[in-house]
Amino acid sequence: MQAPRLRFSTRVLLLQLAVVCAVVLLTAGTFAALTYQWLGDQAEERALAVARTVASSEAVRRETAILAATPVQQLTPEALAQGPLEDFATATQERTGALFVVVTDEAGLRLAHPNPTLLGKMVSTDPSVALAGGEETSQEHGTLGQSARAKVPVFAPGSSTQVVGEVSVGFSSDDIVAGMLRNIVPVAMIAAASLILALVASTLMSSRLRRLTLGLEPEEISGLAQDQEAVLRGVDEGVIGVSENGTITVFNDGARRLLAPASALDYSGQPLADCGLPNFLSMLDDGPQEHVVGERVVIVTSRPVRVSSHGELPLGRVIMVRDRTEVQALTRQLDAVNALGTALRAQRHEFANRWHTVAGLLALERTAEASDYLSEIMDSGPLSYPAQDLSLLHDPYLEAFIGAKSIEAHERGVELRIGAGTSVRGQISDPQDVTAILGNLLDNAITAAVAGSSPSRWVEVEVLDDHGADGGTLHLVVADSGDGLHGDGTLIFTPGYSTASPSGLDPISGHGVGLPLVRHLARRRGGDVWVADAGSPHSHGAVFCAKLPGVIALTPRFEEHS
Structure with missing residues (x-):
């Protein structure tokens, strides 16, 4: 053995x-x-x-x-x-x-x-x-x-x-x-005292070494270092290790890519609060939080680290940073699609009833009444949306999407209408970005109209397209009857800023992410989202504009006359 x-x-x-x-x-x-x-x-x-x-x-x-x-x-x-x-x-x-x-x-x-x-x-x-x-x-x-x-x-x-x-x-x-023996006795006593002191010092040093290494052997420490290096370099998420005194001990490439892509600074060993990283990192509580860093939406999670084998010895905390930019965009697109599906399901019953009516008139051989009824349906459209003048859009996707949003707005007591200057000649070729950007602007406008002091609650959307050698560009204008924005409206694009929070800053609930995200989506295509008019409580609410290049294609019927 x-x-x-x-x-x-x-x-x-x-x-x-x-x-x-x-x-x-x-x-x-x-x-x-x-x-x-x-x-x-x-x-x-x-x-x-x-x-x-x-x-x-x-x-x-x-x-x-x-x-x-x-x-x-x-x-x-x-x-x-x-x-x-x-x-x-x-x-x-x-x-x-x-x-x-x-x-x-x-x-x-x-x-x-x-x-x-x-x-x-x-x-x-x-x-x-x-x-x-x-x-x-x-x-x-x-x-x-x-x-x-x-x-x-x-x-x-x-x-x-x-x-x-x-x-x-x-x-x-x-x-x-x-x-010699008479002289050597003091020397022997000093040597014995030295040995005792060495024993005490060595014992204290050994105890200190065990605390510093958390009771791990050198082979275990070497293995942990190798595993840590492999994990930190093998994951896409950002990992930041912070000691009990607030010093950064670990900062992997994923954290640099998400939080400081333009910096070549070595953050290890620097205080977290004074190293130039986003301020929210030093103010995190337990649990995930959503923040906007530059053009990215990130989910940040902070967890304390303790060693249970040493009586729950606190070692600091680890911060995980995950990129949610694309997920957020897809989530908003999915929300818009779900809203459209809900509207279609809501209209399905009415559509079926109309066909039952036609079938009943034909069964009674009352063809004249059936013909008149069908004419009325053709004049008013197969589905009844609260929004008027949807036919100005000339795009089935935009008609269905804005029509679905008009149903949501109607349920909240808001009238969604199409602007008189709307003119769409092409068809949407990239519905995902259009859904994310237009859906966010409409949702914000509906919320602002509901919260506004005006008794007449409305949201107006105007859609125009232009076509050039580089492709088609979609222009969006969304206005509401709300009380407008504070100042000139530039603060609304600040990451974490939300009008739903009394202080304006709301990094925890997830508000204050949508507008920075849609601006990122628009600028990624070479376009932009901006505030054309901040509005006021005595006139109208905020007016947002968006420019989306390359999201619309010219339809054949207009190509023939061009």
Whole structure:
């Protein structure tokens, strides 16, 4: 069974502790080595000072010279042990705490030594430097153990060149180690404190790392980064990530295309409220909202982001931006088609009744009455729309559409009429844009007429077409009996502006989108939608005009006479 793998934060903690331990141990070891060397040097200097003192003593010089001249056979351990030189060396050793004080003759034979049995014998270490008149210090191992020692020459009385022996003084290395241990205790305490502090700091850093990574392992973070990059670049919708402090953390290409297509600025890391993006992004509530950005209608949704595994830790919010321009246009076109279908269904019953009447007259063989009835139907039209003069349109689509709108207007107490200047020679070739634009203008005019203070509620639409080398252009004029617009009417095309809202701005309910959208549709074709007259409560309501190139084709009957 495979052992469970340690978490990344745990591995970082252990690695930090290992590094700190290695540094502390290396530092402590270096300090101990330097301390040992320093204490050894101090012991050598001390041994050198004691050796010089002993070698400069007149009694030692005189006695060494006498013993150096004595035959070797007489230098027995018993005779030397009873001599004054041995007593002097012993007293010096006891007084200074040295490990040994040794005196030799010029041949290196021991004349004084802490071990009486070794008197008269050759020393264990090389005395040649001292016997040659020099001084030396070293740390060597002799018969009494490891020691820091010094060797100096002993000159004959009254001479500074004649060497009659040498003095060797040594201090035990155990004393050096003991001194080092006395000095190393504070170092050990400091090292232990350093390790404890390192443990606390590493633990805090590990905890901080877990919070920053949300408990994820590096492999998981790498996978999430790859997935995020794939998702952000693979979706058409705009995605904006915002941290808790209002800073943009994610801004994909879809968001740039929908919100700032002309900007090359890197928005990541910038405050959302001060980066130049539309202001509504920083004032979003939960739930979808509809806004107009430039020539696009977008649906913006804001959702908070939390991590439940950390006690619902808030991370910020994510904003989704979806392009609804074409959907909005198709929706308005569909609404117009539905209105037409509703009107046709409403007239179906009347149409069927008329044919039943004709069939009944024929069944009774009252052909004269049936003929008169059919003549009346032909004069008034097969369907009865409230709008008059629909025949001026000369286009079945416009007749049916405006007729359906007249039924809706009639139900709301508004008269929809055809302007006297209406003249249509062609037939609609692009009903979708015509439906969206004309339907929006008529709906707004009907609503304004209903809300107006004039007792006579009406909407008038005038339709004209002209034909040139580049195709046919449809001109629309829609007026109403409402109270008009505020100012010169330019504010009505501001994205989010709505006359249905007391403040004029209504980004939540979806109002304030239609006119910017239809203007976008018209300008996309090379045309436009504008306010010809803002109107007033004492005259008439607003007058809107639209120019739609390429939406109408000249009919054959007019082409023949052109």
